[in-house]
Amino acid sequence: MLSAHALVKRYGGTAALDGFSLDVAPGEIAGLIGHNGAGKSTFVEAVTGLTRPDSGRITVGGLDVLRSPRRVRRLIGLAPQEIALYPAATAREQLRLFGALAGLSGAVLSKRITALGAELLLTEVLDRPAGLLSGGQRRRVQAATALIGDPPLLLLDEPTAGADPETRTALLDAVRARAAKGTAVLYTTHYLPELADLDATLAVAGAGRIIARGSRAELTRRLPGELRLRLSGGNPLPERFLARATEHGGETRISTADAPADLAALLAAGCTPSTVDIRRPDLDDLYRSLADHSPATAPEIPRAA
Numbered sequence: 001m002l003s004a005h006a007l008v009k010r011y012g013g014t015a016a017l018d019g020f021s022l023d024v025a026p027g028e029i030a031g032l033i034g035h036n037g038a039g040k041s042t043f044v045e046a047v048t049g050l051t052r053p054d055s056g057r058i059t060v061g062g063l064d065v066l067r068s069p070r071r072v073r074r075l076i077g078l079a080p081q082e083i084a085l086y087p088a089a090t091a092r093e094q095l096r097l098f099g100a101l102a103g104l105s106g107a108v109l110s111k112r113i114t115a116l117g118a119e120l121l122l123t124e125v126l127d128r129p130a131g132l133l134s135g136g137q138r139r140r141v142q143a144a145t146a147l148i149g150d151p152p153l154l155l156l157d158e159p160t161a162g163a164d165p166e167t168r169t170a171l172l173d174a175v176r177a178r179a180a181k182g183t184a185v186l187y188t189t190h191y192l193p194e195l196a197d198l199d200a201t202l203a204v205a206g207a208g209r210i211i212a213r214g215s216r217a218e219l220t221r222r223l224p225g226e227l228r229l230r231l232s233g234g235n236p237l238p239e240r241f242l243a244r245a246t247e248h249g250g251e252t253r254i255s256t257a258d259a260p261a262d263l264a265a266l267l268a269a270g271c272t273p274s275t276v277d278i279r280r281p282d283l284d285d286l287y288r289s290l291a292d293h294s295p296a297t298a299p300e301i302p303r304a305a
């Protein structure tokens, strides 16, 4: 549904996009993560036509973004990182406007607004001016403006920033429901547990390009996990494990790519821990492993196809 190839965008000496390529399929929720300044928002702006890349190509539903900007715009529901609502207009009026832009009108649009208001827990505030809403409420109205026309591609840039747990859940449910019906979703966040909740695939951005792409399992599989042991004083760790071990309040932690094999080797060497815990790598570990942003030094994990 979304296909971007080799995008480059420079601002003076800064390459905000530097060979950025990414595909998102219908029904897929792709979680776009990466450090501040990695190029995520610039990419979202390029897809919507708000920013013109210096080179590269983007298509949405097979249409070239630069050649058919108006037709492409109709295929996209955008919730930008910076809130863009009219402060004096009520939430319902904003949704009427965005619904009309998407070609909806009359009773169909009114019903859609009521349903979306209920789905995103906005019913009570639909007739309040956006300027008088809380930050979290404004963000949900913003998300609702993206969803109102039921577009085949959603671009949601940190849509849950400032959301409380209840409204976060409502928003994630709404996103999952759209994907289940075939909508392609590009979901930018710094809050990694959301991506597990959404069962999202991952696209890790670094220094203006995608440096890792795949399922959560694929990307975390080859990262080291940890073997956590409690050892008694007369039961030292065999020497060959020392380089990978750290001490944390009486617990010995050994970085490991193969926890069962390392545990078997420890036991065979006569080590008898009183407790053993195996910690598998998670998204935080993935994020940390990519901390230097550098494609050249990123660990050997699957890349974008």
Ligand SMILES: Nc1ncnc2c1ncn2[C@@H]1O[C@H](COP(=O)(O)OP(=O)(O)OP(=O)(O)O)[C@@H](O)[C@H]1O
Pocket: 011, 014, 015, 016, 034, 035, 036, 037, 038, 039, 040, 041, 042, 043, 081
């Ligand atoms: N309009 C602009 N003018 C100059 N530099 C820009 C502009 N927009 C983005 N940049 C620069 O391009 C780089 C990428 O910025 P971008 O906003 O795309 O990052 P991001 O990954 O979305 O970051 P964040 O997680 O903070 O939202 C940054 O170095 C930023 O300073």
